[in-house]
Every structure is written in C-alpha cells, then in structure tokens.
Amino acid sequence: MRMSEKRAKMVMSQFKFLFFVLNTTGLYVSHESRDASLGFMVQRIRQMKFVGSVALLAFGHRLTASGFTTSPHLSPCSQIQRQFGHSITNPTRFEASVTQRSLSTKPLEFPENPSPFSTIKNGILTLHHRLRNEEVLQWRALAFSFFSSLFLFRHAIDVKLASLWTFLTTSSSLIPRIFRTDSYEWVLAVSAFFFYIHFFWYADVSVRKASEQGKVHPWRKYRLQDRFEADKHRRSVELKLRRNGEIPSQNELVKNYSEVTKQTGWNWKAWTCEVWVYVVPLLTWDILSPRRHRRLAAFGAPTTIQVLRDITCGLLLYDILFFTGHILMHKIPLIYRTIHAKHHQEPEVRAGDVVRLSMVEEVLEVGFSIIALNLLGAHPISRSIYNLIITFLLTELHCGFDFPWTPQNVVPFGLATGSRRHHFHHRNGKHYYQKFFFHVDRLFGFFQKDDGSLHGDSVKPNPHIPPAWQ
Structure with missing residues (x-):
C-alpha cells in the first residue's frame, strides 16, 4: 500500500514539532536548573530524542519503499538525515548548544546512566573477580x-x-x-x-x-x-602505648605475633x-x-x-x-x-x-x-x-x-x-x-x-x- 504525499508531509511535520519541543525543554532545564535532582530530566530528554530519531529514520525507509519522494535528487531517508542529521548523528549537539547559549550560567554536568547491558556486564566482571579472589x-x-x-x-x-x-x-x-x-x-x-x-x-x-x-x-x-591470642597481644600493645602517652603506629600494632600458642x-x-x-x-x-x-x-x-x-x-x-x-x-x-x-x-x-x-x-x-x-x-x-x-x-x-x-x-x-x-x-x-x-x-x-x-x-x-x- 503506497503512502499519500499529504500523509507523509503531515507525519514529517509531527516529527519536526516533537524535536522542537524536546530541544526547547532540554535547553530550559539545563539553563535554568541549579538542582542536580533535575539531571534525570536531561537524560530522559536525550533518550526520547534518540527513540524519536530511530523512528524517524524508519519512517524515511518506509517512504523510500513506498516510492514517495519530495526531491528529484534525494530519497526521503536522505532528506530526513539532512534535516535532522545533527540531532541523530550527534546526540551531544543539544549540550553544545546549551553551552553556547548560556550567558552567565554553566550548564550542569550529569554522569551518564549506565545502560542495562553495561550494568549486567559490570556485575558479571565483579562477580568473576570476587570468585577468583574470595575463597569463601x-x-x-x-x-x-x-x-x-x-x-x-x-x-x-x-x-x-x-x-x-x-x-x-x-x-x-x-x-x-x-x-x-x-x-x-x-x-x-x-x-x-x-x-x-x-x-x-x-x-x-x-x-x-x-x-x-x-x-x-x-x-x-x-x-x-x-x-x-594474637589479637589479645595486639590489643595489649596498643593499650600499653596509649598509657605511656604514645600514639601507636600501624607498624607496631601489626607486629607479627610469633609466639607458640600453648x-x-x-x-x-x-x-x-x-x-x-x-x-x-x-x-x-x-x-x-x-x-x-x-x-x-x-x-x-x-x-x-x-x-x-x-x-x-x-x-x-x-x-x-x-x-x-x-x-x-x-x-x-x-x-x-x-x-x-x-x-x-x-x-x-x-x-x-x-x-x-x-x-x-x-x-x-x-x-x-x-x-x-x-x-x-x-x-x-x-x-x-x-x-x-x-x-x-x-x-x-x-x-x-x-x-x-x-x-x-x-x-x-x-x-x-x-x-x-x-x-x-x-x-x-x-x-x-x-x-x-x-x-x-x-x-x-x-x-x-x-x-x-x-x-x-x-x-x-x-x-x-x-x-x-x-
């Protein structure tokens, strides 16, 4: 089923409005907020932009498969990449624009949230390290x-x-x-x-x-x-030094206990x-x-x-x-x-x-x-x-x-x-x-x-x- 030109232009307009709202909201949050608790909003906006970009590219491929084009030289997918390419291929453009537009306020820098796959990988590596080093x-x-x-x-x-x-x-x-x-x-x-x-x-x-x-x-x-017996010896050494007004050093406290336990x-x-x-x-x-x-x-x-x-x-x-x-x-x-x-x-x-x-x-x-x-x-x-x-x-x-x-x-x-x-x-x-x-x-x-x-x-x-x- 071929997509009509009118429907394609309407969908493209909706995507343009979506990216405008996301960019505007993200700019406001980064420029105005001084509270690190709002950092999650920037992260969510970036995630929404990424999902929208993927959906936009998929829509462009669908237009190409339908034979629809608005330019004799570019396919719909190429047109989308030209118009929204900076947002798709460079996800940090939003942060760069915030830095340029901020007059006296430095934008907040929030640590990246690890992806689920990264969390799983780190957990496996940690467990592997503990298994190699912890006998219990x-x-x-x-x-x-x-x-x-x-x-x-x-x-x-x-x-x-x-x-x-x-x-x-x-x-x-x-x-x-x-x-x-x-x-x-x-x-x-x-x-x-x-x-x-x-x-x-x-x-x-x-x-x-x-x-x-x-x-x-x-x-x-x-x-x-x-x-x-070794711990009792260590504590007695520490107590003796403190009674004499000395501050026990770590070397004195961990002195090897070499006595033969009866x-x-x-x-x-x-x-x-x-x-x-x-x-x-x-x-x-x-x-x-x-x-x-x-x-x-x-x-x-x-x-x-x-x-x-x-x-x-x-x-x-x-x-x-x-x-x-x-x-x-x-x-x-x-x-x-x-x-x-x-x-x-x-x-x-x-x-x-x-x-x-x-x-x-x-x-x-x-x-x-x-x-x-x-x-x-x-x-x-x-x-x-x-x-x-x-x-x-x-x-x-x-x-x-x-x-x-x-x-x-x-x-x-x-x-x-x-x-x-x-x-x-x-x-x-x-x-x-x-x-x-x-x-x-x-x-x-x-x-x-x-x-x-x-x-x-x-x-x-x-x-x-x-x-x-x-």
Whole structure:
C-alpha cells in the first residue's frame, strides 16, 4: 500500500514539532536548573530524542519503499538525515548548544546512566573477580551448584536411589549385610567420628609443630586459639602505648605475633574410656532386641526430595531439642555441675572434646537425635546420610578451626553457629546454646554484641590476623 504525499508531509511535520519541543525543554532545564535532582530530566530528554530519531529514520525507509519522494535528487531517508542529521548523528549537539547559549550560567554536568547491558556486564566482571579472589565465595558457589544439581537432576537421582535401595535390602554382599544389621547406625556414627576427629587432630599437630620450628603453617590463620591470642597481644600493645602517652603506629600494632600458642591437651580418654560407655549399652540392646529387619521392610525406595527433607528437618528438630536441654544445663547450677561441667573442662576447645561428655549427657545427645529421626519417620538411607552429616557438624563445632569451607562461612546471613561461636561459648560459658543454627539464639538475644571488644571480634568472620600468617 503506497503512502499519500499529504500523509507523509503531515507525519514529517509531527516529527519536526516533537524535536522542537524536546530541544526547547532540554535547553530550559539545563539553563535554568541549579538542582542536580533535575539531571534525570536531561537524560530522559536525550533518550526520547534518540527513540524519536530511530523512528524517524524508519519512517524515511518506509517512504523510500513506498516510492514517495519530495526531491528529484534525494530519497526521503536522505532528506530526513539532512534535516535532522545533527540531532541523530550527534546526540551531544543539544549540550553544545546549551553551552553556547548560556550567558552567565554553566550548564550542569550529569554522569551518564549506565545502560542495562553495561550494568549486567559490570556485575558479571565483579562477580568473576570476587570468585577468583574470595575463597569463601568459591565454596558458596560450589555448594549452590551441588544443591541445584540435586534439584535439577532429582528424577535421575531417584532412579539411582531405587537401585541402591534394592541392592541394600536384597543383596548378600558384605556392605548390604552390614547395612541390615541392628548395630549399623551407631557403628557408622562412631567410624565417622573417628575419621573427622583425627583429621582435625592432624591439623592441630601440623600447626603446633610448624610453630615450634619457627615456621608459619598455612592453617595457622584458621586456628581460633591462635587468632585470639594474637589479637589479645595486639590489643595489649596498643593499650600499653596509649598509657605511656604514645600514639601507636600501624607498624607496631601489626607486629607479627610469633609466639607458640600453648594448645590444650588432647582428649585421649575419648577412645580409651568414654567410647565404651557409648558402645556397650547399644551393642547389648541390639543383641537382646533385634528390630532393624522389621523397620527396613516398612520402607520403599526413597526420593531425593524425601532424603533432603528428612536430613534438614532432622537437624532442625535435633537443634531445638538440644537447645532446650543445653540452656537448662547452663542456667541451673546443680545440673551444670553434675552433668555438663565435664564438657567445659577446657576453655580452648578441640575436636576431641566433642565426645568429652558425662554418661547422662551422652544419653541425652544420642536420645535427642533418635527422637528427632523417629518423629519424622526418616528413611533408613536418610538416617545414614544424616549420621555422616551430624557427626561432621558436631566435630567441626569443637574443632577450633575456622576453615573457609565450613558451614559457618558457606551458609549465608550467619544462619549457622559454627566453631567461632561455639568456641566463644566454651571460652566464656555463655551465649550460643544452639549447635548448628542461630535463629533461636538470635531470637532470645543469646549472642555476643558487636561492641569492638576482644570477645566481640572473636566471633566475627574476619578477625585480626597477623600479616605474616596471611
């Protein structure tokens, strides 16, 4: 359909009026305004001029395609570019004209608003830079990828879980036979404790030996007791200098702390004495009352969502039950002395202290976990994974290290308690009564306030670390 000459001229007149209004309005705003808050108006005017220019060029191409022309030498598109070319090809002409026409007032200069594509690009570059330089963020990205994969590929994982369940309940191989025994769950928990505790024992020994040789082990910056002693030394130097009327220099405050931190004794009794208090009653119960075969028969193959739900809810419920018992132990002196004092024997906690418990406390610890799983009706495979996870969390809570891959750093928003807060609890005997999470402690105010003190800084994610340890 060909466009009439009358209609084309009318549209051209409308475009001329649009550009006249935009130029006049923009000139007034830039010339009269002294308020930077009106800068957005100039930006919007420029954006409107650009959109109008694009529409005008498109209209010119349409006229050319329709065969319409008002000049025997120029196409409609060329005529438009000649008439409006300065506004289209030189978008800063408006600002230049303002500068020329302003007699005594310099036009306001407003920073260019980045385009959406530029914002996205800058965000990606910033994230890439942080991923390359922040170890905690790398572990968070890995954890996010892992749990996202569990959700995205849950149907494929469900198939594998069904095959695994059939294998564990029907096969005569060694592992399925162990899985079907009544002692399987507590044997798995004890084995996991043995592995986790000795990993952190190795870390303790490595840091201590390097310090005794005058070296700095790469893991020393993660050790909470060393951090605490180094920060205490820095604060004492600062206080001494201020008392003498001196202004402490930065070099004096960050002086390397090279002393060998005296580590607390390792809880070897955990394996020579206390483990039998835990093992013998359970083994006796399993022999006298076999029951696992009936429990396994009541379950079918689990799903990925079911396993995740059982583990998450199990940890949350256990944490609530433990919080209730733990705070009573601390608030009632008689209960503390008779049940819980043994666990607080050392102010500087180490991984072996996770099993430094009185007999009553051992029964309560194990009982809370069993009650939580039984109330939820957790699947046997969920219980197995739960045992591996909870034993790690309990050991990490007492390990005395603040590695970047631990839950207190990987879980965002400070939702996990972790070793920093539990180390504070053992050192001061108050606050942080939950084991894994922080929501109940936060609700009731059982946490150290950020007051700039030594104790307040000891629970922060980024405490003082001597430069030589970095």
